[in-house]
Amino acid sequence: DVKVTQSSRYLVKRTGEKVFLECVQDMDHENMFWYRQDPGLGLRLIYFSYDVKMKEKGDIPEGYSVSREKKERFSLILESASTNQTSMYLCASSWKAGELFFGEGSRLTVL
Amino acid sequence: AQTVTQSQPEMSVQEAETVTLSCTYDTSESDYYLFWYKQPPSRQMILVIRQEAYKQQNATENRFSVNFQKAAKSFSLKISDSQLGDAAMYFCAYSYTGANSKLTFGKGITLSVRP
Numbered sequence: 001d002v003k004v005t006q007s008s009r010y011l012v013k014r015t016g017e018k019v020f021l022e023c024v025q026d027m028d029h030e031n032m033f034w035y036r037q038d039p040g041l042g043l044r045l046i047y048f049s050y051d052v053k054m055k056e057k058g059d060i061p062e063g064y065s066v067s068r069e070k071k072e073r074f075s076l077i078l079e080s081a082s083t084n085q086t087s088m089y090l091c092a093s094s095w096k097a098g099e100l101f102f103g104e105g106s107r108l109t110v111l
Numbered sequence: 112a113q114t115v116t117q118s119q120p121e122m123s124v125q126e127a128e129t130v131t132l133s134c135t136y137d138t139s140e141s142d143y144y145l146f147w148y149k150q151p152p153s154r155q156m157i158l159v160i161r162q163e164a165y166k167q168q169n170a171t172e173n174r175f176s177v178n179f180q181k182a183a184k185s186f187s188l189k190i191s192d193s194q195l196g197d198a199a200m201y202f203c204a205y206s207y208t209g210a211n212s213k214l215t216f217g218k219g220i221t222l223s224v225r226p
Contacts, residue, residue: 042218
């Protein structure tokens, strides 16, 4: 079975803190994604990566950056967390086009 | 740009009954994938069913089936013999078939199942 593991299920941070969300997949997938999920807004794509050291902006990249130094790991970084970044963050991976495999999600609260 | 629309935010179904969740999409592509994902409360998002646009036959997975109307750009999910475990958020999603494609999701629908 494909396994996508997100490092933290729940985080509480203060405004201005730097936040790292880690994601690891064990199926040698080429593509990895970070989505943000908010009630009434569905899933919105923040960043994605097609290969090591490659990254592409999604629909809402402002306030976020990413890092993919190894194929299996994709990190989402909030350089200076703000309250409007309180949300559920979902990592996913896929082999080329098609089905995404999701992690369990990281619920971030910024106070 | 591709868009996916789920116009109903919530639906409810009686256990053992059938329910249909609606989804429409907009694209200029001719070859693409459509998906329904399920997200149970506080649990991981999982794939329910997938449809390839070039296939005319509607996809089926056990109690789950789709009604794919390509010309109308409609992709509804039918759940037969609803069970309590079907209660979840359901997301419709679209992806073109390019090698580095990404999924576009609808806003989701919350399905409750009445015992």
